Amino acid sequence: SNLGYGGHGSFRAQPFLQSPRETFQELQEIEKDQETDCYDLECVANDQCCSGQVCIILDSNIGHCVFVYGLRMGEFCQRDNECETGLVCMHSGDTRSCQPAISSRKQYSEDCMMSSECDIHKGLCCQFQRRHRQAPRKVCSYFKDPLVCIGPVASDQVKMVEMERTAGEKRLTAKSVANGYNHLKR
Incomplete structure (x- = not known):
């Protein structure tokens, strides 16, 4: 029964070893x-x-x-609020981990409750906005410092691409936006 391959075959019980x-x-x-x-x-x-x-x-x-701090992509989680902005806690096999959200995110000046709702890839996070003679509100807006954002922000997910801006966004110059994220690099 050996057939030259060594060992005694798999029929012999080995009580001192556990299966992997x-x-x-x-x-x-x-x-x-x-x-x-x-x-x-x-x-x-x-x-x-x-x-x-x-x-x-x-x-x-x-x-x-x-x-x-929010958990990064691929780290194990149990709830969405544990993950950084732009990530949600999703099932991946037997466990749950922080993964990029599939749904579309809110854009510039849209109302929000947490930064995870805003499009982080465009450099947006949820901020408290106060304007003269208006009620304060929470909106998705561009950020330079993650400390102004409501909730955890994954600043490493901001993509540095030149994009078309709407009329309301043109007050932000391309130079200030391009140079504004340098301190967020890790």
């Missing part, structure tokens, strides 16, 4: 347990949160652990 599939499944279960421990934890201080998270206390004395 079983080992992989056990590792996945351990990772899932560790991941779920970090999500939506109640806290009163940052040291009660997992690495990369902070404790945010809004109304009561008890807060929740949230990520400081």
